[in-house]
Amino acid sequence: MLQTVYRLLIELTNGRWTSVVLKRFARSRLSRFIVPSFAKVYHLNQEEMEKGLSEYPTLHDLFIRTLKKEVREIDQTDHSVVSPVDAVIEDVGQIKETSEIVVKEKTYSIEEMLGNQELLTKYLNGTYMILYLSPSHYHRIHSPVDGNVTNQWTLGKKSYPVNKWGVKYGVRTLAKNYRVMTEVKTEFGHVTIVKVGAMFVNSIETTHKGTVLEKGSEMAYFSFGSTVVLLFEKNIFQIDPAIQTPKEIKVGEKIGFLKK
Secondary structure (H helix, E strand, O other), X not given: OXXXXXXXXXXXXXXXXXXXXXXHHHHOHHHHHHHHHHHHHOOOOOOOEOOOHHHOOOHHHHHOOOEOHHHOOOOOOOOEEEOOOOEEEEEEEEOOOOOEEEEOOEEEEHHHHHOOXXXXXXHOOOEEEEEXXXXXXXXXXXXXXXXXXXXXXXXXXXXXXXXXXXXXXXXXHHHHOOEEEEEEEOOOOEEEXXXXXXXXXOOEEEOOOOOEEOOOOEEEEEOOOOEEEEEEOOXXXXXXXXXXXXXXXXXXXXEEEEOO
């Protein structure tokens, strides 16, 4: 019953026009009046922000805020993989030979997520990691590895909630939502960063130019809380033993190592 009600609710509140209204409000000057209350409700760390609250003219500007350079240190250990976002690591596991992963007792298809049969093969029996961003998190996305972008593509139209209720009761949210995929070739193999849009707001803006990525460099930003899925080619990733799920993580912190 709860599942049916929840799905109906998100269908009714995630239409084209509700998304348009929310986007317009968040980008309007009128939204600046709720910036202070938003910061208070979500306990934003104002000491980390590059600007003071009064300097954000809209709610959207607050969502995509930048941070002071010194507040996020990028781990420089050889071959380390770092968190691309401030988030909660919700799940880590192996991608099955059938391309399936199981998250919160729901099965997802990496084949459906990627939408590319040719790319899929290299990730079978590889590793996935799910990182969830709430509205309180810093929304900019950074590269988890050094490498070269070999492919970038977009799939999906609508977006359903990606919080724990959305993942549990939604319909294939991680593989169905609007999403932008970036595949990066490292000296060890391929890594794909899947940026999944959140409910109401599909905006994922790419900021990186060119094909070369440095670990910790900015790639893109979300206009609202969302999810990043990391996919590692078979046998190239070793998770850091300190990572236990769920775990709060920040940009630049070590999550594992690449290996041959």
